Amino acid sequence: MALGDTLIEVTGVAKHFGEGETRVDALRAVDLTVRAGEVIALLGPSGSGKTTLLNVIGCILAPSAGRVVLDGEPVFDGKWLRRDLRRLRLDKIGFIFQSHNLLPFLTAQENVSVVLDLAGWPPDEGRARARELLDYLEVGHRAMVKPALLSGGEAQRVAIARALANRPRIILADEPTAALDGARAGLVMDLMRRLAVEQEACIVTVTHDEKIFDRFDRLIHLRDGHLVSA
Incomplete structure (x- = not known):
């Protein structure tokens, strides 16, 4: 696969919490580059720094x-070199979580257009874009349905549509398939790969889900805050 522009470049990133005897080094001099079209996984035991690295890339931490x-x-x-980090996240980054986090009082379409x-965006354009994405992810027929009536796979696809709504080129996913069975997990990852290629985006996923390891271009292992293989 031909890869595109470099979308994520992390150089010498460290993150510690606390000081002195209570200091915990969550990340230690991590270097990572991810290009458009790539779908990569961050792997490692609990406490290895995976979610911390995801939150650094997402400009949350x-x-x-x-x-x-x-x-x-x-x-x-x-x-920080940008004052408005909220706008930065809105423009550049889409987030997908283990729990879909859809707003229960809004329809699937409204969860995306919000x-x-x-x-x-003008309201009419926002609704049209939301419907376009839901159709693309094959849940357009559920556009007017609220989350409680969606299956787990449908809800996760709506959450993916929401993450992609503003056309971010960087998509960060934290255990996006943990609540899905093997077939649905594979479908979700296949959709995400297609999106990465067609929208020239990259996807970085924290996962323990071995049944989807074959869907990634690279498996990147973290241990005690160090990048141990890529």
């Missing part, structure tokens, strides 16, 4: 040291 460049823009180099409302 500030590193203690190092440099982060997203989609060609330096965003952290000893300090992201575009926040981004300042």
Whole structure:
């Protein structure tokens, strides 16, 4: 597969919590590059630094040291280089979680279009974009249904549509298939791979789900905050 632009460039990133005897080094001098079209997995035991690294890339957690460049823009180099991190996340990053986190009082379509409302899209365009994504992910027929009436696989596809609504090129997923059976997990990962290629995005997934390991381009292992293989 031909890969595109470098979308994530993490250089010398470290993150510690606490000081002195209580200090915990969650990340230690991590270097990682991910390009458009790539789907990669972060693997490792509990406490190895996987979610911490995902949160650093997602601009939720500030590193203690190092440099982060997203989609060609330096965003952290000893300090945040962008004042409005909320806008940065909205423009560049889509998040997918183990629990779909859909708003229970909104329909599937409204759960997707609300992201575009926040981004300042005109309402009609936001609704059209939401329906386009739901159709693309083969849940358009469930657009007017609220989350309680969706199956687990349907809800996760709506959550993927929401993550993609504003066309981010960086998609971060934290255990996105843990609640799904093998068949549904495979379908979700196949959809995500297709999206990465067609939308020139990259996907970084924290997972323990061995049944989807063959869906990734690279398996990246973390242990005690160190990148031990890539």
